[in-house]
Amino acid sequence: MMVRASVKVGSAKFVVICVGLLGFALVADFLWASTSSTLPTSTKPSAFVVPSNHNKKKYENATASGRFLAAAYADLDAPQLKWQKMAPAPVPRLDGAAIQIRDLLFVFAGYGTIDFVHSHVDVYNFTDNTWGGRFDMPKEMAHSHLGMVTDGRYIYVVTGQYGPQCRGPTAHNFVLDTQTRKWRDLPPLPVPRYAPATQLWRGRLHVMGGSKENRHTPGLEHWSLAVKDGKALENEWRSEIPIPRGGPHRACVVVDDRLYVLGGQEGDFMAKPGSPIFKCSRRQEVVYTDVYMLDDDMKWKTLPPMPKANSHIEFAWALVNNSIVIVGGTTEKHPITKKMVLNGEVVQFNLNTLKWSVIGKLPYRVKTTLVGFWNGWLYFTSGQRDKGPDDPSPKKVIGEMWRTKLKLNE
Ligand SMILES: *[C@@H]1O[C@H](CO)[C@@H](O)[C@H](O)[C@H]1NC(C)=O
Numbered sequence: 001m002m003v004r005a006s007v008k009v010g011s012a013k014f015v016v017i018c019v020g021l022l023g024f025a026l027v028a029d030f031l032w033a034s035t036s037s038t039l040p041t042s043t044k045p046s047a048f049v050v051p052s053n054h055n056k057k058k059y060e061n062a063t064a065s066g067r068f069l070a071a072a073y074a075d076l077d078a079p080q081l082k083w084q085k086m087a088p089a090p091v092p093r094l095d096g097a098a099i100q101i102r103d104l105l106f107v108f109a110g111y112g113t114i115d116f117v118h119s120h121v122d123v124y125n126f127t128d129n130t131w132g133g134r135f136d137m138p139k140e141m142a143h144s145h146l147g148m149v150t151d152g153r154y155i156y157v158v159t160g161q162y163g164p165q166c167r168g169p170t171a172h173n174f175v176l177d178t179q180t181r182k183w184r185d186l187p188p189l190p191v192p193r194y195a196p197a198t199q200l201w202r203g204r205l206h207v208m209g210g211s212k213e214n215r216h217t218p219g220l221e222h223w224s225l226a227v228k229d230g231k232a233l234e235n236e237w238r239s240e241i242p243i244p245r246g247g248p249h250r251a252c253v254v255v256d257d258r259l260y261v262l263g264g265q266e267g268d269f270m271a272k273p274g275s276p277i278f279k280c281s282r283r284q285e286v287v288y289t290d291v292y293m294l295d296d297d298m299k300w301k302t303l304p305p306m307p308k309a310n311s312h313i314e315f316a317w318a319l320v321n322n323s324i325v326i327v328g329g330t331t332e333k334h335p336i337t338k339k340m341v342l343n344g345e346v347v348q349f350n351l352n353t354l355k356w357s358v359i360g361k362l363p364y365r366v367k368t369t370l371v372g373f374w375n376g377w378l379y380f381t382s383g384q385r386d387k388g389p390d391d392p393s394p395k396k397v398i399g400e401m402w403r404t405k406l407k408l409n410e
């Protein structure tokens with residue numbers, strides 16, 4: 001849901017000065033930046049920005065609508081969990097991908113910095129809790145914002161962003177045989193997508209939503225391809241029922257013959273027009289609480305919304321005891337500072353009851369976590385963490401690995 005604010009602005013002069021400064025900040029700044037206020041790209045007059053952190057507290061308490069706004073991005077009440085710090089990944093990564101197969105977590109690609117992307121796979125073994133077995137990705141494979149899913153042996157790798165900064169996506173698709181560690185090609189998507197929802201369902205590889213080539217415009221298209229044992233059984237992707245809302249960074253899960261799509265957003269950073277390095281520049285985003293489901297009817301159904309809007313969760317989930325467990329993410333931008341706000345909770349969607357609950361706090365707020373579950377332990381690694389307990393905006397790209405004994409709600 002779009003958050004609307006009607007916040008009183010101080011002096012006009014103050015605003016003009018800030019707008020000037022921020023115009024500069026906007027280009028200089030990416031999601032890593034430590035000073036990150038931006039101009040609103042929204043045309044909605046109701047969402048004017050007061051770009052000063054100092055005013056934040058004052059405005060939060062100023063009006064009833066201030067309190068309403070706070071609810072959209074605030075941390076949720078949650079029990080403390082006991083987290084254990086494990087061996088860190090060989091490299092920090094943001095917007096990477098991960099697939100768990102039994103006691104192995106395959107961790108792919110990702111940004112190391114905004115100007116450097118990884119082109120290899122690291123593997124974590126949950127039995128002896130070590131990293132090892134690094135191997136290369138194909139040169140043509142995307143480096144971030146991939147769609148990825150496994151049948152238990154083969155990992156299907158779909159589209160994604162090729163290169164650093166805010167380059168666009170490639171239509172190239174691949175399959176990894178995790179036993180031989182050999183790669184094969186798959187037929188390309190009809191058009192490239194950026195961070196689409198991806199799953200295997202009823203013998204077909206499904207790819208839907210994501211952003212279009214410019215990274216920002218939501219795609220509603222949904223395609224599928226028959227696959228078996230790491231091979232495509234068809235030469236072309238088939239069109240399927242479009243998803244009600246497009247956009248990147250969603251969790252996509254198949255359970256009990258139903259396909260679920262959770263959270264995500266509309267809009268994302270785009271390359272600055274004319275920039276030779278495709279420099280990232282900020283654009284309007286709307287983060288979702290939406291949960292959609294496809295079953296036999298092949299019509300999208302809407303399920304109870306998430307407790308808080310949540311995006312950047314495509315590999316941040318695990319399926320445990322018929323519940324989807326999601327670790328961290330991002331929510332609505334701070335309505336006043338316009339900074340990106342990270343989530344610091346573990347949430348559970350119980351598929352027996354269709355109820356959401358908040359089951360615990362993370363060691364810090366963090367987005368694009370890569371998650372696994374093994375032998376009662378919930379693990380997460382990688383992503384980008386907050387600036388600290390009092391500042392939920394993103395800062396350091398991490399490789400840390402953490403785990404906690406998971407206790408689900410009924
Ligand atoms: C805002 O309101 C809360 C609750 O009423 C209060 O605890 C807090 O001190 C207030 N903050 C400011 C800056 O006035």
Ligand SMILES: *[C@@H]1O[C@H](CO)[C@@H](O)[C@H](O)[C@H]1NC(C)=O
Nearest residue numbers: 102103104125126127128129
């Ligand atoms: C993980 O490590 C354990 C203990 O070293 C080993 O027995 C097991 O084979 C490893 N798993 C895989 C899939 O290699």
Ligand SMILES: *[C@@H]1O[C@H](CO)[C@@H](O)[C@H](O)[C@H]1NC(C)=O
Nearest residue numbers: 320321376405406407408409
């Ligand atoms: C999952 O269910 C089993 C059987 O009821 C139970 O023993 C286990 O504790 C549950 N796992 C979690 C993480 O709650």
